[in-house]
Amino acid sequence: MKPVIGIVPLIDEEKESIWMLPGYMDGITEARGLPIILPMIRDPETIRQMLKIVQGILLTGGHDVDPLMYGENPLPECGAVCKERDAMETELLKQCLEKDIPVLGICRGIQFLNVYLGGTLYQDLPTQHPTEVEHHQKPPYDVPVHRVDIAEDSKLFRILGKKTLSVNSYHHQAVKSLAETLKAMAVSEDGIIEAVEMPGKKFVWALQWHPEFSHKTDENSRVIFHEFVNKCNG
Numbered sequence: 001m002k003p004v005i006g007i008v009p010l011i012d013e014e015k016e017s018i019w020m021l022p023g024y025m026d027g028i029t030e031a032r033g034l035p036i037i038l039p040m041i042r043d044p045e046t047i048r049q050m051l052k053i054v055q056g057i058l059l060t061g062g063h064d065v066d067p068l069m070y071g072e073n074p075l076p077e078c079g080a081v082c083k084e085r086d087a088m089e090t091e092l093l094k095q096c097l098e099k100d101i102p103v104l105g106i107c108r109g110i111q112f113l114n115v116y117l118g119g120t121l122y123q124d125l126p127t128q129h130p131t132e133v134e135h136h137q138k139p140p141y142d143v144p145v146h147r148v149d150i151a152e153d154s155k156l157f158r159i160l161g162k163k164t165l166s167v168n169s170y171h172h173q174a175v176k177s178l179a180e181t182l183k184a185m186a187v188s189e190d191g192i193i194e195a196v197e198m199p200g201k202k203f204v205w206a207l208q209w210h211p212e213f214s215h216k217t218d219e220n221s222r223v224i225f226h227e228f229v230n231k232c233n234g
Contacts (some may be wrong), residue, residue, distance in 0.1 A: 023212030059109030105206030
């Protein structure tokens with residue numbers, strides 16, 4: 001049986017709809033998982049029931065995390081937030097961590113995981129952390145635009161066997177202060193934390209780059225999806 005992976009949906013508030021980029025689904029499918037899009041529900045009992053169906057959770061990209069969640073007022077450069085999604089992911093992560101259900105976060109996923117666990121964010125990198133490194137590339141999004149250095153004592157190094165990795169990049173927020181319960185696995189050339197893990201859990205990883213865009217052309221992205229799905233399989 002393939003492990004079922006619940007994927008947090010993207011939200012289009014103007015169209016009053018939820019939707020999904022195919023790369024998230026395809027990355028899971030190619031790694032021999034069965035992806036399903038979750039409903040945007042934050043009721044604890046309903047989420048508890050959902051987590052009896054899935055063996056892993058994928059936190060996708062999307063809206064900025066509400067700065068009020070980490071004790072800051074929004075800057076003018078902060079993008080649109082979605083309080084409904086913030087509330088849903090808060091309850092979802094709470095229960096996943098309690099039950100030790102594997103979690104993979106991508107882009108907003110690393111940011112939300114860090115905030116949920118007590119860390120903070122740069123609300124806008126160009127304003128608060130100006131740099132020559134490209135963090136908000138133009139299409140095509142599967143092309144690497146900067147390097148990350150991988151910690152040799154990290155699980156990411158164990159599965160990739162590399163000290164450096166070239167990655168794509170499409171974000172304007174990022175981890176500022178890292179939550180105490182997280183460990184940095186990779187850092188960009190300009191000091192931005194690009195990958196984290198939560199020691200002591202079966203699998204709680206999050207990335208700032210986008211394997212859902214690069215998995216068709218990049219073996220490293222495929223390895224990450226496979227590692228996640230394998231951990232969901234037992």
